[in-house]
Amino acid sequence: MTVRLVVARPLPGTVGESRRVVHVFPVAVETTPERLTAYCGAAFGPGELELLERPVGMPCVNCLRRAPSPGSAEQPAIER
Template sequence: MHIVAFPDGEEIPESLTAYCGELILRGTAEALTKPCGMPCTLCLWRAPLPPPPSELPAGA
């Protein structure tokens, strides 16, 4: 499992680049709504962390 920043909008781009640098072409992978499977260690290391609790919007 790779981690990618999925762009806003409904159109899926021709390719996405995972945080590890892996190029993923449209139609060769599936988008998951939650983590599933063995994660790519480099993607985990490079993925941005969520904001600290003090910076979360009210009601989050």
């Protein structure tokens, strides 16, 4: 299974501003999941996420800790 990493944050109004951190989501390329679950365990449904081209703003510390770091040979790094 090929997994790519997606960075996204909750859309304004879906959560409090202080919780609008940038999460990292492992997404299987072959599927289009209804819900995305971040490395930290936060789950979001359709229309709740703002997909980002690159990490901006406040990152989710738990996601950063659990996501494979750039340069990891086993999993793809965060793209763009």
